Amino acid sequence: MYPDRVVSGMRPTGVMHLGHYHGALKNWVRLQSEHQCLFFVADWHALTTHYDDPSIIETSTWDMVIDWLAAGIDPSQATLFIQSKVPEHAELHLLLSMATPLGWLERVPTYKDQQEKLADRDLATYGFLGYPLLQAADVLIYRASMVPVGEDQVPHVEMMRELARRFNHLYGKEKDFEEKAREAVKKLGGKRSRLYNELRTEFQEKGSADALEQARAMLDDAQNLSMSDRERLFGYLEGSRKLILVEPQAMLTEASRLPGLDGQKMSKSYGNAIGLREDRESVTKKIRTMPTDPARVRRTDPGEPERCPVWQLHKVYSDEPTREWVQKGCRSAGIGCLECKQPIVDAVLKEQEPMRERAQQYLDDPSLVRAIIADGCDVARKMAQETMRDVREVMGLSYS
Incomplete structure (x- = not known):
């Protein structure tokens, strides 16, 4: 049996924000002390939607790794690497594609959903259709036992399991x-x-x-x-034959409760995000100018917190006494909107402070980040090569 391993990746398509921190990075920080973790920059995946303008990928890659380190990912506990620096991912993706039914890819729920959401881009490409297959190769190549995902990604993990099962059935036919x-x-x-x-x-x-x-x-x-x-x-x-690829389990993570500045999901494309390491003045200004309950036209008008995007942030950042103060003060017009926003400003700046401090050493000396990734790529590649030796052998491609 292979050791418990957790594998997860993120696409480098722009600046990371606090939604990423609350949605994934906080969870990664916890997992790294509990399991063997591999976290990778999914730069090939970024090309599935940004193939016509890949200019942001390299800069975003290094910025994103700094953000991970700033958030508390520890390279002495977790392996950090870049997907394209481990070419075995592409090799396993190719070999899996030989035996993957086309219908499996077309039925992935996010396939049509993303095509509709990104209607401004031409996504009628094999790369986009094959996205879940490359995602499967990213995980199966490390014989990972767990993949941290939100509910919307569970079908992708189920497909990984089906692919591993099919591969083992087709090729795990050890003689005698x-x-x-x-x-x-x-x-x-x-x-x-x-x-x-x-x-x-x-x-x-x-x-x-x-x-x-x-x-x-x-x-x-x-x-x-x-x-x-x-x-x-x-x-x-289990009644199967030799296990070459391991079937991973979906490790359900709690959905991010952090909304954007307008109450919608926090997203760079919606213009409602706070960057992970955004400067203090900008953060303060963004929060102080957030929209509030439209019923509070004047300072003396009472409001309803449940209608206000600021209240959604209080649910994440404020303690119980502060939330009670907001509820009472808003409904009685005892406090103004700027007063209500100040605890959020303070809490967000406090959360970001250690991130800025951790990031500074890597901004001062980028070679430190390059060294962490180089070491991580070496570790990841050795694991990937072990799997590929077994895969090539059972597929008759070892040519010894």
């Missing part, structure tokens, strides 16, 4: 597999061999999830097995 698996069972020792066979029968005949879990735990603890025998026994247990 069952005979080798039975020999591997014997290496577990008498008592464990009997237990393994009982649990395997329990799972395959009755579908017992407990039996599967127990058998997997036992294999994880078995010290005397080679990696090949361990793989065989995991495959034999």
Whole structure:
């Protein structure tokens, strides 16, 4: 069994904002201390929608890595790399495409949805259609067990699982597999061999999830097995053949509760975002000029917080006493809108302060960022090459 690994990436298509922080980066910071994590800049993915003007990609790539470091991603805990610097992603994408039914790609919900949203761009390209397949290669190549995603991305992870299953079914046909698996069972020792066979029968005949879990735990603890025998026994247990690619699980992340300055989803394209490292004066001005409850025309008019975009930010940034003060003060016209906004200004600036401090050393010396990425690319590439050796071998492309 392969170690628990988390893989996630982001497209470098512009400045990162606080919505990205609350939606993904805060979660990455937590995950890096709990699992082996690989976080990558998805520069090839950026080309699926920006192929006609790739000029922003390189600058955005380095800015985005600085933003990750500023947000608290620690290169001593997580592996940071750039997708295109690990060409094995493209190789696995190509090889997977040989056996991927076209209908699988066309039925991905985000395919038509994105075409409608980005109607101003010509997205009738293979690159755009094949986006989920490249996304699958990004994850499967590291034999990742978990992918942190929002609910809208769950179909993409389900497709990764189907692709891994199909690949293992087509190519995991090791010669004399069952005979080798039975020999591997014997290496577990008498008592464990009997237990393994009982649990395997329990799972395959009755579908017992407990039996599967127990058998997997036992294999994880078995010290005397080679990696090949361990793989065989995991495959034999589940009724499949040799497992070359691992089926990842979707790790559902809480949707960002941080709206934009106008109450809509925070987005650079909506012009309602606050940059992750935006300067203090600009942040203060943006929040102080936010639209409020339209019913409060004059200072003396009472308002309703639920109708006001500022209240949505209080839900994220303010403590209970402050929220009570806002509710009472707004509805009684006891406080004005600028007074109401000040705690948000203070909270956002406080949140950004350590980010600006962490970023400064990388802005002063960009070679530090280049070194972090170079090291990360080396680590990621070694893992990717291991997977591709196995993939080429089972597909008859090893030519030794």
